[in-house]
Amino acid sequence: MKIGFIVPVIKEFDMDLAYKNIEKACLDCRAEFEIIFALNTNLNTTFTNIRSKFVENAKVSAFMVDKKVEQHQLITVAMKYCEGFDATIIYTAKEDFNVEVIKAFITSWQAGNKIVYLKKVYTGFNKFVQSIGRAFYNIGTKVVGVYKDMHTENDIQLLDRDVVLTINKLPEKNRQLRTLDSFIGYPYDIIHMQINKPSGKAKEYDEKPKKFYSNISLAYVFLTLSFACLIADLVGLIANISYGLLVHFLLWFGVFAFLYAFIIYYTKAKLVTRVGVPLDKEELKDLSDKIEKYNIW
Numbered sequence: 028m029k030i031g032f033i034v035p036v037i038k039e040f041d042m043d044l045a046y047k048n049i050e051k052a053c054l055d056c057r058a059e060f061e062i063i064f065a066l067n068t069n070l071n072t073t074f075t076n077i078r079s080k081f082v083e084n085a086k087v088s089a090f091m092v093d094k095k096v097e098q099h100q101l102i103t104v105a106m107k108y109c110e111g112f113d114a115t116i117i118y119t120a121k122e123d124f125n126v127e128v129i130k131a132f133i134t135s136w137q138a139g140n141k142i143v144y145l146k147k148v149y150t151g152f153n154k155f156v157q158s159i160g161r162a163f164y165n166i167g168t169k170v171v172g173v174y175k176d177m178h179t180e181n182d183i184q185l186l187d188r189d190v191v192l193t194i195n196k197l198p199e200k201n202r203q204l205r206t207l208d209s210f211i212g213y214p215y216d217i218i219h220m221q222i223n224k225p226s227g228k229a230k231e232y233d234e235k236p237k238k239f240y241s242n243i244s245l246a247y248v249f250l251t252l253s254f255a256c257l258i259a260d261l262v263g264l265i266a267n268i269s270y271g272l273l274v275h276f277l278l279w280f281g282v283f284a285f286l287y288a289f290i291i292y293y294t295k296a297k298l299v300t301r302v303g304v305p306l307d308k309e310e311l312k313d314l315s316d317k318i319e320k321y322n323i324w
Contacts, residue, residue: 033065034063044124056134058133063089064087110188144177164176186205
């Protein structure tokens with residue numbers, strides 16, 4: 028069996044450590060492997076270093092695009108070169124390459140799971156904040172009709188060859204299909220990893236589109252209006268101000284109506300960061316046609 032690794036790279040990183048950890052995990056699992064480094068534009072030094080350091084190593088290949096893109100576009104381009112692998116592991120270069128996570132991915136896949144996700148579980152106060160946000164998001168996904176989001180990482184995951192072939196048929200929806208539980212017929216597993224807080228190592232990898240900011244701004248406007256209606260009614264009750272039944276009704280209607288609007292726009296903002304927007308086919312083709320390749324045929 029052979030595992031392919033897609034490593035999207037937006038900025039300089041320790042490629043030697045990444046290779047070492049991938050090699051160790053695969054040796055422990057008795058699996059062959061190959062690595063595809065998918066580089067953003069202007070990473071000429073990294074591209075040169077890969078070619079020089081791994082010149083005699085057929086397990087390493089790389090490509091570099093000719094314009095600035097986000098990491099999920101790099102993953103989309105790379106996945107078309109992964110159809111020959113028994114399984115593909117996507118592992119973003121913004122993270123430390125965790126040997127135990129890679130081993131858990133491969134072991135779960137060997138047990139028969141077609142998709143293996145990584146889910147980060149926060150501890151302490153961050154866990155509380157995470158739970159509140161997810162509660163609103165879960166309500167919102169039901170309202171807007173999203174099937175299911177399991178809150179797993181969308182840039183660290185394992186996909187069986189069958190799943191890769193399926194996603195490659197719809198490359199413009201690559202990120203969406205990898206993020207949401209869209210493959211109802213495929214068995215999947217979730218690897219949990221406890222962390223204290225988000226690393227914040229590489230904000231370049233999590234660059235948010237304009238739609239996120241417009242949606243999140245509207246969300247917090249509606250949340251503020253909801254609190255304003257609630258406070259206005261409570262102040263009236265505490266101060267024994269006689270608003271009248273109709274005014275009380277309108278204030279409480281405002282509380283729930285604005286809260287509902289907050290949930291919708293908060294969910295839309297979250298979905299933009301989770302699944303992005305569909306890629307343009309022509310743009311994707313143009314991007315794929317103009318890559319600079321190393322050890323890729």
